[in-house]
Amino acid sequence: MKKNVLFMLSGSIACYKACNLISRLVKEGHSVKTACTKNALNFIGAPTLAGLSGKSVYYDAFAQKDDKIEHISLSKWADIAVLAPATANIINKMAAGIADDCVSTLFLSHDFKKPFFIAPAMNKNMYLHPATQAAMAKLKEWGVRVLPAEKGRQACGDNGEGRMLEPRQIYEFLLEYLK
Template identity: 35%
Template sequence: LQVWNKMADPVLHIELRRWADIAIIAPLDANTMAKLANGICDNLVTCTLRAWDVHKPVLVAPAMNTHMWTHPITSVHLDVLRSLHYHIIPPVAKKLACDDVGVGAMASVETIVSEIFDRLPAKKP
């Protein structure tokens, strides 16, 4: 996979950092959450957010099995992301992909869109 040669910049994650006003990861799985919380940069998403301008908003909408969501390490990772000024859009309770019922489903698209509009930087005319 050639992650690095799209758009105008030979290093795509830097070009994306410059281009985007806001970053949204929806859904955010437990694996990517752990990578972000621990500074691992091994794909386009994690590299882009590692290079992210801390003055621009980052929204994440976690989605995972209830047992993963309630695991203590998830709480630790969420605390780290919050300390980095990530806005967490919490998951909701419903029937999950694994057929369990509980908290872990990604928030509704409507909720995520509302959160995005609440945090978009105001454009000056």
């Protein structure tokens, strides 16, 4: 059965990888709506997300074209929510219950009867920072599916843990909920 997938992105270089996954989900017939932080738009254009998903992108809560309250209606619409890439900033904000951008607000309106996945993507020090580790532990405790990050060469030139999984690896985690 085809699913409604709410696909969210935050401000990381790994946004370009997420496009591949969005495209795959759409090709498989799932209905995908995208939302992102304003910082994500420094890494990927809204027209790209709109073009891939065939739907408008939610990134400005106060620029709504109709009478829908999108952070509520999108959360209700979604069968499954995915945040990839998830920055250190958004992970820490989510764990603190802050809702001051579209993605963190969508998280706070999420109904935990449905799955919420995050794929962390960041520099090794940001990933291993006690704040980020504690935030991820808290999110897991709440029922968020926090995906592992890979070790390897990072965009900044460092080598270590924090690289976002490849799109096909993220897809494997989602598969159970896409059926």
